[in-house]
Amino acid sequence: MTTAILADPVSKLHDPGQGHPEQPARFDAAIRGLPPDALTSFARREAVRAELALCHTADYIRLVDREVSAGYLQLSTGDTQVGPDSLEVARSAVGTVLTAVDLVCSAEASNAFCVVRPPGHHATANRGMGFCIFNNIAIAARYAQARQGIQRVLIADWDVHHGNGTQDIFYEDGSVFFFSTHQSPWYPGTGHPFETGAGPGLGTTLNCPFRAGSGRKEILGAFEQKLVPAMEEFRPELVLISAGFDSRINDPLGNFLLSDQDFTDLTRLLVLIATKYASGRLVSVLEGGYNLSGLEQAVRAHVNGLESTLETCRPMTHAI
Ligand SMILES: [Zn+2]
Numbered sequence: 001m002t003t004a005i006l007a008d009p010v011s012k013l014h015d016p017g018q019g020h021p022e023q024p025a026r027f028d029a030a031i032r033g034l035p036p037d038a039l040t041s042f043a044r045r046e047a048v049r050a051e052l053a054l055c056h057t058a059d060y061i062r063l064v065d066r067e068v069s070a071g072y073l074q075l076s077t078g079d080t081q082v083g084p085d086s087l088e089v090a091r092s093a094v095g096t097v098l099t100a101v102d103l104v105c106s107a108e109a110s111n112a113f114c115v116v117r118p119p120g121h122h123a124t125a126n127r128g129m130g131f132c133i134f135n136n137i138a139i140a141a142r143y144a145q146a147r148q149g150i151q152r153v154l155i156a157d158w159d160v161h162h163g164n165g166t167q168d169i170f171y172e173d174g175s176v177f178f179f180s181t182h183q184s185p186w187y188p189g190t191g192h193p194f195e196t197g198a199g200p201g202l203g204t205t206l207n208c209p210f211r212a213g214s215g216r217k218e219i220l221g222a223f224e225q226k227l228v229p230a231m232e233e234f235r236p237e238l239v240l241i242s243a244g245f246d247s248r249i250n251d252p253l254g255n256f257l258l259s260d261q262d263f264t265d266l267t268r269l270l271v272l273i274a275t276k277y278a279s280g281r282l283v284s285v286l287e288g289g290y291n292l293s294g295l296e297q298a299v300r301a302h303v304n305g306l307e308s309t310l311e312t313c314r315p316m317t318h319a320i
């Protein structure tokens with residue numbers, strides 16, 4: 001297995017302001033968690049408008065353009081602070097994730113992890129919120145379908161916050177399965193078990209909310225007992241991870257208790273799902289994670305899981 005690690009230092013130019021938890025130092029913390037010489041060399045690119053439009057409305061793309069150019073400190077759509085470089089950085093984050101999709105779908109890498117800022121999973125088609133400008137992972141799913149001939153995509157989201165934007169974008173789309181474990185009640189207030197999709201998407205949204213203080217038993221349990229059986233029917237051709245590490249113990253923005261070993265085990269379970277149904281194709285995208293030393297350690301554990309061989313995965317997830 002070869003794991004591609006994509007990280008674009010331009011992401012440090014997105015500055016939500018002093019004291020903000022989604023800070024440029026998160027990038028350095030994540031990089032410290034990588035094995036030596038882990039970074040994959042790749043041509044950096046910014047997503048073009050047509051790629052952003054795979055998930056976002058033309059009006060919203062114009063709004064971001066206009067407000068960042070005008071020097072707004074926060075998008076008018078919600079709680080997302082921006083600076084003068086935020087548009088370039090947000091487009092680069094999407095571009096990096098799309099490059100990872102190309103690498104994995106062309107079998108140049110077995111799987112990939114993208115260290116990107118800002119996060120994306122709260123951004124809806126027409127609204128930036130929750131520190132997110134563009135929905136990196138949602139655009140990756142649509143791009144894989146449009147450009148790489150992938151039909152069915154799983155997005156698994158273990159961030160402590162519900163990925164309301166991702167859910168919203170695919171709520172009526174049965175070709176993208178959205179699975180989320182998250183703290184509830186908590187920001188942004190969505191992600192109830194009765195939110196299961198609509199129309200052609202009915203049954204391809206699966207929410208597993210848990211109280212503050214939940215950890216391995218609840219979250220790994222949900223992945224094993226809810227997600228694994230659901231994938232037997234859905235059979236994804238690409239697995240995407242919204243890898244938020246604010247579900248780790250001691251995060252300032254969450255109250256879950258996941259350990260670094262838990263992140264390795266969650267990762268291995270998803271590697272197994274990808275191996276079984278998707279020829280191993282898996283792209284993981286950084287979302288939250290606001291304790292800097294915790295982020296470093298969780299990234300180390302996550303990449304360790306991505307680099308697992310099938311043999312080391314197998315004993316752990318006998319369920320599939
Ligand atoms: Zn989060």
